[in-house]
Amino acid sequence: MTIGATPSGVATVSDVYDFDPEQFWRTRDSTVSEAQQDEARAERKTPYEDIDTLADLDISMGIVSSNQQETVDFLLEHFELAGMFDTAYGREATIESLTLRKPNPHYLNRALADLDAESALYVGDNESDIQAAENAGIDSAFIRRPHRSDWELNTWPTWDIDSLDDLHEICGV
Numbered sequence: 001m002t003i004g005a006t007p008s009g010v011a012t013v014s015d016v017y018d019f020d021p022e023q024f025w026r027t028r029d030s031t032v033s034e035a036q037q038d039e040a041r042a043e044r045k046t047p048y049e050d051i052d053t054l055a056d057l058d059i060s061m062g063i064v065s066s067n068q069q070e071t072v073d074f075l076l077e078h079f080e081l082a083g084m085f086d087t088a089y090g091r092e093a094t095i096e097s098l099t100l101r102k103p104n105p106h107y108l109n110r111a112l113a114d115l116d117a118e119s120a121l122y123v124g125d126n127e128s129d130i131q132a133a134e135n136a137g138i139d140s141a142f143i144r145r146p147h148r149s150d151w152e153l154n155t156w157p158t159w160d161i162d163s164l165d166d167l168h169e170i171c172g173v
Contacts (some may be wrong), residue, residue: 007095021095025076029093033071038076047079048145050164054084057173062087062111066101066128069093087114105133112136121158121170141170 014021014168039045054061063085065072072090076082089107091097100106102124112120122133125148133140139158144151160172 006100007098009060009100010095010098023093029068029091030070033039033074033136035097036067036071037074037078039077043073047081048164050083051165053167057167057171059171059173060086060115061117063089064102064132065090066117067091085113102128102134105132105136108132108136108138112138121167123161123164123167126152126167127151127155131158133157141167 010021010025015022033042036045061084063072063076065088065121065166068089069090069092072088076085076088079147082088082145087110089102089111091107102108108122120136120138121141122129122136122138123143124130124133125143125145130153132144141161142151142157143149143161143164158171161167161170
């Protein structure tokens with residue numbers, strides 16, 4: 001039960017193994033978050049090299065992730081990035097949160113409200129990021145990280161970029 005898990009899938013697995021679905025999902029999310037934290041501590045999960053570009057942008061920024069809030073908070077603190085962002089959202093450790101993952105704009109809309117944004121650009125490396133931006137009615141930039149360099153999209157972003165460095169030109173700063 002990892003990527004693509006759904007409430008009905010969790011219910012099915014829980015029924016088969018006679019688990020309490022909520023407890024099963026909380027345990028699963030906590031276990032996955034701990035594993036990601038361990039990877040960060042061991043320096044096998046690190047920020048992309050162009051992350052420092054964001055510090056140079058004189059704009060309000062937030063993070064919206066389909067990852068667990070516990071993981072998002074840990075990574076921001078561990079890599080000393082929390083000060084770069086004015087808001088950060090990840091999923092709660094509940095089955096219900098599975099329905100709120102991108103492309104659902106729920107967390108993106110919350111971040112936009114926190115930032116009191118009149119216009120926004122959402123940068124992501126997954127089709128669901130581009131779809132979430134479209135669903136929220138904002139511009140998007142698809143970043144072609146090495147693992148996404150040949151990725152074919154069904155939803156067209158406003159911009160297609162190779163690096164966060166390209167944001168200087170897009171944002172005019």
